[in-house]
Amino acid sequence: MSEKKEVSNIEGFSSRRFQKLTEENRELKAYVAEVMQRLRQNERLFSRMFELESQVLKSTDPEDLCFTLLRGLRSGFELDFVRFWLDRSSFMGGHKLDALSERDLVWVEKGEIKQMGLSRKRAWLVQLSAESSFEWLDAQDQHLGSIALLTLGDLDKPFGVLGVGSVDRDRFAPDQSSDFLQHLSQVVGMTLEHAVAREHLARLSVTDTLTGSHNRRFLQPHSHQPLSQWFGKTKVACLYADVDQFKLLNDRLGHEAGDEILAAVSKALRAHVRSNDPLIRMGGDEFVLLLPGCSEEKAREIAEQTVQAVAGEELKDGEKTSISVGVAFSAVDKDMAVKALIAVADQAMYVAKALGGNRFEIAESDSGSGDES
Template sequence: MHAASFHWGMGMGDAQRRLQLALDAAHMAIWDSRMPNGKIVDGTVSWSAHGATLLGLKAQQLTQPFAAFLDCVVPDDRRRVVAVMQDAAERRGDYELEYRVRWPDGTQRWLAAKARVFCDAGGAPERTLGLIWDVSARVLDKLRAAERKELAEVTLSSIGDGVITTDALGKTVYLNRAAEQLTGWTNALAQGLDIGVTLRLVDEASGAALEHPAVKCLHQRQAIGVSAHSQLVTRDGRRIAVEDTAAPIWSSDGVVLGVVVVFRDVSHERKLSQQLSWQATHDSLTGLINRREFETQVAAALRASKLDGHVHALLYMDLDQFKVVNDTCGHTAGDVLLQLLAKMLQEAMRDSDILARLGGDELGVLLPHCPPDQARLIAEQIRQSINDFHFVWDASSFELGVSIGLVEINQDSKSMTGLLIAADQACYLAKEQGRNRILVYQESDLMLARRQGEMLWVTRLNEAFELQHFRLYAMPIVHLSARAESHDEILIRILNTQGELILPGAFIPAAERYDLMAAIDRWVIKAVCHHIKSVRDSLAAPDAFAESHRRTPALFSVNLSGVSLGDPCLQDYVTEQFVEYEVAPEQICFEITETALIANLPRAQVFMQHMKQLGCRFSLDDFGSGFSSFGYLKALPVDYLKIDGIFVRGIAGNAVNRAMVKAINEVGHVMGLQTVAEYVEDEATLGVVRALGVDYAQGYAVGNLRPLTPGRD
């Protein structure tokens, strides 16, 4: 069509007007090109005014050489434009074409053309005539959709969770890479298979098939939440712990098109959860159930007695020579002894009997459906088997005994706590009456014996004050870097008239009940100050001068009871000892337990602030046994955190304990505190503690208990 033919004028026919109106409404223009000798590139292109605007040009009729038009086309598309048009000319046929043009302002647009080739009278191709219009919006939408699809596929392919989609019948449509790896099915193999085949889920406890979340989702037409006990059975039969959710895929008009199932491997998390659950109910050293779980079992037995009238029995056992093994050979030997005894006792008991470790060397046994006479026979068998047990460690051999308290569980029993207290009291009386024996709980006998035992200890403690029977021992606290310093925790013992050392566990309860703890604490403070002065006075003058000017003088950690923390006169007493014995406050560190702090917090804060100003240091003992400790750290001038030994012992083979120590150590360091690991009894534990970055260690792996003073005069 020649350019002149675009001039419609006033004489335009109705048909032409209607055509123009239709083209304008469709945003289309006439696409007209001439090709002399059948060569597209040698011809011209004619545009209507609207057609010129499609090239970004002024809205006016225009005829231009084909080469000029081709310059408007994006270079990458030029060869294709020429090839398609030339092919149509040679075929004398139609063609369709999409290509990009770049406007003079740099804008890029997409154009679409449809045209037909017309020939002259001799049949030679003469021109193409058709329509052209802007399709940029459609093409961009298509490109964006493709990008979104590609992004979604890349995202699904790269995420760690498995994703499977189904159709409305639950047939598999798509698996991402993680789903392929977890299930063992490839995307190609899984196509069209039922979701129950590609994602086979069973209950981890029973192995029974579960109601599939995808099927449930299709039936209920709503999202299905996480299943916490599912196992995936892979294509090759392996089982993997998974968590899975399912959600419907909706169309725009509210039709469920299928389901998307998201699942992930939670083997590690579930294993850790099981370990934590086991830890919560078991003793990590012996594998026996712990005190908390034992109390639960006793409570259940008591409920059963009240419901059905059955009689059960409870044994409370205390090993008689356990402390001798610990003191002679160290805690590692004691741990091995407990493990061997636990294994031996479990093998000897009935399947229904329940054996537990209640504390250090204390064991409990629950004998279900066991009348008193039979319970006494079983208790005697246990006593005899422990009595016959010989424990050998290095060159030392030990014979053991056990004191057993026996209490009946029946309809008249008052409470679980009362039963345990009764059994404990019976065990205590068995020890008082000569050890290695069984005593059946009788309330009248036990109450009298307990009062007599406590009063006896009051007498012994008063004698210890009068006759100077108290002895101090030092347990080193060793820095785990190259820093050389002297730091000891001071521990108290009683040396009785038979030459036996009595540990605090035997006399501290009586001292607490009869208000003697404050006196014991003051004795220890005074004795430590006296020791510091004695060491200094024993040195030659130059050595004494050097000692007094050491950058890091010897540090002594002294334990304070809750009673002393609540004593408003304690700080004056401590100050008087510092003055009398010329002791630098920097040489004293007070160790305080969380329990004592909580019970006496206001006065403890006053005492700690005053002593801190003088130069004393403070250590929070058994940190981690009660997590409320974290809340007090900000309000108290603490220098050291002593990580509870329950987390440190066995840390080399216990990932949970290792994580606990790591967390406590990091919290301490963030708060600017030094950390101390207690009960570091062997090289393996020491290696782990050192690797975790703990500052100090205390235990037989770094130093032995040694006498501090031979006595006081």
């Protein structure tokens, strides 16, 4: 009897042990399946992230970079909300970023990021509700269930915040891992800083430090191009300005006065034109101003105003200076090279100088007629 009971107990124990092993095996399989699913999700996530990073690194300027990030995050990560908040007092404040709408970008004032407490760590995960909201969100963002706030730049001196959001309250719940988001925060911050630095260096390389105008290096890539390739199919006016007796003034009054003259000429040429009209210091005391879409009447007016403005400048010891300006226009029926138009304006400038200076001359047209001031 005892043997039968012992056998029965052993069988019962074995049965229970087998059931437990079966249950543990089922749980293990479920766990492995869940881990594999997460690994596949993470693989897809990092694949999309790598693709986005590659696109970002190809961006040519801060505006293009921000636009690429916004578009890539929305489409590649199924987000319902993506927005930059950038500190107006930071290095980003000098960039207009016109391609970004008010929904894409909001400027905040100095210290606001720290006041919100966002500079204490890289990533903040927030579940949103009527009782728990984020004050930088608008009324039109009330449909969001959760957001992640990524601090950009050095935490001691952040320059912005990138917000990404979802209607799903669990997407960015505080108990979720934020490793990926912290990585994204650092990538976005560093690439924006590098993009601004690259743009600044590129601008310096084609900028004349004395006058703030472009230098000859800026013109080099365009010099042999047809005007239409640079400005499109439109008539272009060109002003070529040269300071009268500059070397004598520079020798008599000193280099500091010479620098003041060049700065005054640059300012006078800029006074009545659009901010994107190329003004180039060709070297020494010579300047070229290109005016796409400018009428002949307007170009004459600008030339006259520039000559008068420079003549009105008073230098050291009451000395005066003046400039000679040549004005040329591209032919309507001929797509001139940029350097050819500049050469015609240069010739007209020499005519103005030969006639005594302090004047402008219009280059002769193809028909042979010319005008003078």
